[in-house]
Amino acid sequence: MPRPPVSGHLAIDLLRAEFTDRLLETAHLEAQLPRTRRQLAFTLLFCSLYFLCFFATDVAALGIVPDTALLLGARLLVAACAWSCAWLVWRRRPGVKASRLAATVAESVALGCFMVIALHRPGEFHWHAMSLAIMLLVIYLFIPNRLATALAIAAAATAVFLGLTLAYAGMDFADLLTMCMLLALVNTFGALAARRYQLATREEYRARLVLEDAAERDWLTGCHNRRCLHDVLLDTAQARGHAGQPLSVILCDIDHFKRINDSHGHGAGDAVLVDFSKLLQAVAREGVDSVIRYGGEEFLLVLPGTSLSAGVQLAEWLRQRCAAMPVQGHADGATIYTTASFGVASCADGDTPLLELIDAADKLMYTAKRNGRDRVESLLLAAPLPKAA
Numbered sequence: 001m002p003r004p005p006v007s008g009h010l011a012i013d014l015l016r017a018e019f020t021d022r023l024l025e026t027a028h029l030e031a032q033l034p035r036t037r038r039q040l041a042f043t044l045l046f047c048s049l050y051f052l053c054f055f056a057t058d059v060a061a062l063g064i065v066p067d068t069a070l071l072l073g074a075r076l077l078v079a080a081c082a083w084s085c086a087w088l089v090w091r092r093r094p095g096v097k098a099s100r101l102a103a104t105v106a107e108s109v110a111l112g113c114f115m116v117i118a119l120h121r122p123g124e125f126h127w128h129a130m131s132l133a134i135m136l137l138v139i140y141l142f143i144p145n146r147l148a149t150a151l152a153i154a155a156a157a158t159a160v161f162l163g164l165t166l167a168y169a170g171m172d173f174a175d176l177l178t179m180c181m182l183l184a185l186v187n188t189f190g191a192l193a194a195r196r197y198q199l200a201t202r203e204e205y206r207a208r209l210v211l212e213d214a215a216e217r218d219w220l221t222g223c224h225n226r227r228c229l230h231d232v233l234l235d236t237a238q239a240r241g242h243a244g245q246p247l248s249v250i251l252c253d254i255d256h257f258k259r260i261n262d263s264h265g266h267g268a269g270d271a272v273l274v275d276f277s278k279l280l281q282a283v284a285r286e287g288v289d290s291v292i293r294y295g296g297e298e299f300l301l302v303l304p305g306t307s308l309s310a311g312v313q314l315a316e317w318l319r320q321r322c323a324a325m326p327v328q329g330h331a332d333g334a335t336i337y338t339t340a341s342f343g344v345a346s347c348a349d350g351d352t353p354l355l356e357l358i359d360a361a362d363k364l365m366y367t368a369k370r371n372g373r374d375r376v377e378s379l380l381l382a383a384p385l386p387k388a389a
C-alpha cells in the first residue's frame with residue numbers, strides 16, 4: 001500500500017531526540033534496526049575484549065592473590081554477558097525493544113563489575129575515573145539505546161562511583177572536586193553528542209521520507225502519481241486480488257477541460273483539478289483505496305474488495321457530485337461547473353492483473369466520452385483462462 005501523505009506528523013521532540021509521533025518513531029527505529037544490531041554486536045564484542053585485557057592491570061596492581069581471582073571472575077562475567085547479548089543480537093535478530101534491553105543489561109553488568117573492581121583497587125581511583133569516563137562515552141555514543149536510558153545509566157553510574165570514591169578512596173577535597181567536575185563534563189558532552197547523533201539520524205530519515213513522498217505524489221493535487229502506481233501499487237493491489245476478493249478500478253476524465261483552460265486560464269484549470277481530486281480523495285478509504293493522477297485531467301481510483309455494482313454506484317455518485325460542484329476560477333472570479341466521464345472495470349475474484357483492469361477502464365472511459373460525456377460505463381472482466389499445463 002502506498003504511504004499516507006507525510007505532513008504535520010514529522011516533528012522531532014528536541015529534548016528527547018525522538019519523533020513526537022510514536023508510530024513514526026517506531027518506523028524509524030525499525031528502519032535503523034539492521035544498522036543498530038551491527039553496531040551493538042560489534043561494540044559489545046570489542047569493549048568486552050578490552051575489558052578482559054585490563055585484567056593485566058589487576059595482576060600488576062595486586063599481584064596473584066585471592067582478590068585477583070575475584071576480579072578475573074568479574075571481568076569474565078562482563079565478557080560472558082556481552083558475548084551472549086552480542087550473539088543474541090547478531091544471530092536471533094531481535095526487535096527494537098529486545099535490542100535495547102540487551103544493550104541496557106550489558107551496560108549495567110559492565111558498570112556493576114567495574115565498581116567491584118574499583119573497590120578492590122582503592123588506591124587508584126584517579127585511574128578508575130578515567131576508565132569510567134571512557135565507559136560513559138561508549139554508553140552515550142557507541143551502544144545504541146534511547147537517549148533517556150543512556151543518560152539514566154550514565155548518571156547513576158557516576159553517582160555510585162563518586163559515592164565509592166568519597167567512602168573508600170581517601171581523596172582530599174581538591175582532588176574529589178576536580179574528579180566530580182571532570183565526570184560532570186564527560187556526562188554533559190556525552191549526552192549532548194548522543195542527542196546530536198540521535199537528532200541527525202531522525203533528520204536524515206525525515207528528509208528521506210519527504211523525498212520519497214515527493215517522488216510518489218503529484219505536486220498539484222497531492223494524489224499519487226504514475227510512478228507510485230508502477231513502483232508500489234501494482235504489486236500490493238495484485239496481492240490483495242489473489243486473496244480472492246473482488247477488485248475494481250475507476251478511471252475518470254474531466255470533460256472539455258481544455259475549454260476551461262482556454263476560457264478562464266490555467267489557474268482556473270488547476271483549481272478544477274484540485275477540487276475534483278479532493279472529491280476523489282474524500283471517498284477513498286484510508287489504507288485501502290488509492291487515488292492516482294493518471295494523466296493531465298485523468299484520475300484513477302483503485303478499490304480493493306469492491307464489486308462491480310459498488311464501483312458503479314460510487315462512480316455514479318462522483319459523477320453527480322462533480323456536475324453539481326461549483327469551482328471558483330480565481331483570476332476572472334467566475335464560478336465554473338464541469339462534468340466528468342467514468343469507466344469502471346472489475347473482476348470478481350482478483351485474478352485479473354491490475355494493468356488489464358486499468359486498460360479496460362480506460363477504454364470504457366473513452367466509450368463514455370463517445371456516448372455524450374458526463375456518464376459512467378462499466379464492465380465485469382471474466383477471469384483469465386487457466387494456463388495449459
Ligand SMILES: Nc1nc2c(ncn2[C@@H]2O[C@H](COP(=O)(O)OP(=O)(O)OP(=O)(O)O)[C@@H](O)[C@H]2O)c(=O)[nH]1
Pocket residue numbers: 220253254255256257258259261265266267268269270273295296297369
Ligand atoms: N490547468 C492545467 N491544465 C492541464 C494540466 N495538465 C494538463 N492540462 C491540460 O488539459 C487539457 C486536456 O485537453 P484534452 O486532452 O483535449 O481533453 P478535454 O479538453 O478534456 O476533452 P475531452 O477529454 O475529450 O472531454 C490540455 O489543454 C492540457 O494542457 C494541469 O496540470 N493544469
